[in-house]
Amino acid sequence: MKDGSKKFLKNGLGQLTIPLIAVALLVIFNLIRDPSFFSISITHNNVGNAVLSGNLISIINGASELAILAIGMTLVTAATKGQDISVGAAAAIAGSVFVKVLKSGSEISVGMVLLAFLCACLVAMIFGAFNGTLVAVFNIQPMIATLILYTCGRSIAYWINGGATPTVNSPILNAIGSFAPGIPVPTPVIIVIAVTILFKLLFHFTSLEILTQSVGINQSAARLNGINTTFIKLLSFILLGVCVSVAGCIGVSRLGLINHETLLLDVEMDAILAVAIGGNSLGGGKFKISGSIIGAYVIQMLTITLYAMKVSSTDVKAYKAIVIVLLVVIGSPVVKERFRKIFKKGKSGTKGVEAA
Amino acid sequence: MNKNRNKVKEPLNDTQLLMTITICIFAVMYLLAIVLLQGGFLHAQQILDMLNDNASLIIVSCGLTIVMIGGGIDISVGAVTSLVVMSCVLFINKGGNPYLAILLALGIGLAFGAVHGFLISYLDIQPFIVTLAGMFFARGMTTILSVEPQKLDEEVFNGIHTSIKSDLLGYRAKNGNVIPANMELGVVIAAVCVILIFVLLKYCRLGRNFYAIGGNQQSALMLGINVKRTRFATYLISGLLSGISGYVLMMHIGAGNATNAAGMEMNAIASAIIGGTLLTGGVGNVLGTVFGVLTLTTIKKIVVTSGLNQPYWQSITTGGMLCFFILLQSVVLGKRQKKKKAS
Secondary structure, rough: HHHHHHHHHOOHHEEEEEHHHHHHHHHHHHHHHOOOOOOEEEEEEOOOOOEEOHHHHHHHHHHHHHHHHHHHHHHHHHHHHOOOOOOHHHHHHHHHHHHHHHHHOOOOOOHHHHHHHHHHHHHHHHHHHHHHHHHHHOOOOOOHHHHHHHHHHHHHHHHOOOOOOOEEEOOOHHHHHHOOOOOOOHHHHHHHHHHHHHHHHHHHHHHHHHHHHHHHOOHHHHHHHHOHHHHHHHHHHHHHHHHHHHHHHHOOOOOOOOOOOOOOOOOOHHHHHHHOOOOOOOOOOOOOHHHHHHHHHHHHHHHHHHHHHOOOOOOHHHHHHHHHHHHHHHHOOHHHHHHHHHHHHHHHOOHHHHHH | HHHHHHHHOOOOOHHHHHHHHHHHHHHHHHHHHHHHHHOOHHHHHHHHHHHHHHHHHHHHHHHHHHHHHHOOOOOOOOHHHHHHOOOOOOOHHHOOOOOOHHHHHHHHHHHOOOOOOHHHHOEEEEEEEHHHHHHHHHHHHHHOOOOOOOOOOOHHHHHHEEEEEEEEEEOOOOOOEEEEEEEEHHHHHHHHHHHHHHHHHHHHHHEEEEEEEHHHHHHHHHHHHHHHHHHHHHHHHHHHHHHHHHHHHHHHOEEEOOOOOOOHHHHHHHHHHHOOOOOOOOOOOOOHHHHHHHHHHHHHHHHHOOOOOOOHHHHHHHHHHHHHHHHHHHHHHHHHHHHHHHH
């Protein structure tokens, strides 16, 4: 017991320290700025459901796609020591396929939506496998390999759509994109929980987690130990493809239309950021899915806070950058080391903040 | 015996091999373009136009090449370029001297480079995240400065939009007039930058150190190289070049807009890669990067001139060509490594 607490004091919460500090700082900042910021109320939407609303709900709801993508991105980062920058483009393709299949039927039923999702999932997995093959078989750096799809992905979506932005309207899609009848929690949040549980189960019942980590830490050692490194890398990209299709379908259902130019625009940068804020090394190796998910919520909370402070949507980026830099500076090994020295000497903590 | 064989056939190193491939492909593609789409591609103006339009991209890619040789990455270059254009335009329109604006451009670039370099090399933060934040900050600042596009005054723009004209390279129009070929001042600046960086990388101690820290940081450290300071220098140079590129872009288009240089960072990375620079560091050549830019532009020009003018075709074919290049590089490098292992 004593050992445990000592370890806790020494390492803090491990890699989750930084994201949790970030969450705490944002919460405190918001509470000081406006005590009612996190108030949750029950309102009735235009269909007549009792639903929860408030800033907190919109933060959790709005970060859904990002959180799902961050899960897949964490796997890819851990296994390949690189990032996939094509997720936004791939999500646009998946969304286009989703809409295309929905449009091909006469009416939209639950079965139809499921079929459309499966098709979108399949296409996204194929594109994931394409990226994965380039990375795993041809040994190309992930950022470069995915640069190809990043360049042409949205154009492929445009071509699938036939150069238009088709709309789909259906109560089922509304139920996926906003609230299902009778449930006060936004459906995307439930989907995030479901996806997280699925991945946790996958890690629990297979040795995927440890295999991925070992491939990321030392590829040749992993190969010599009989791990099929090519397959693990490929699999991480295919799993990211699944995440991409889920995120793309949520994005389409939210708006009820597919716009290949704006669907999940710039999400790839945010997803990579979520992975990094979550304390995962972008150089591969050990990873924690929970860190990335918290990272995604940190980013969304930051954005919503800035919106609440009446910052215009185009200017948000500049302020976001300042906060990100502050976060990574606090999390950097050099600063941490300095903190530790200062604490050891028994000096006051304020000096440490100045040094940072 | 082994020594002998090496003397007889001195093998190209990875950098030279990749660069040679790029130059060959560029030449083949350009010749193909001349044969298939006669006319336009034969004029000297075609090449000059490519240079005029891409002078700023060439400068930025050179900076990125240095960062990549040092084993890092800088994705803020496009955003910094855009910020420089916007602030220079606003500065000149407020009555500032266009030549003083050069100092402003260099200052902004150096400031970004210094902050990136400090955070990455002295605080040990991942370069992708730092420069991503830099990109967000620069893009955000651009829109804070002005959401509306800002145009330079006509007279000032005509003053700095000078170009070098040459009758010799010009072509004869159908009515018999000679239209002189014109090359903008930005191309000269780009050429100077390229030559300076080439010399720096090839013959200067600092430049050789870039390769050393990119190739193997540990060995570089043991050789007594100040790794942190060298890495700091790579980002400083990249920032400086982004500043210069912003000024060159302003001379070319004469207007500040929030969407200026959108996607330039990815184009710059792609050019450097096509030119034979590896993202893992230690391998790269600035001349290859220039040819990378030209190759990428030629692809786009061919797509447009061959009548595939649907907006999606351009990026789909660019993606396809990129795929081809990347695969080719990988296969060639893979074969070499196998040979090395076998020998």
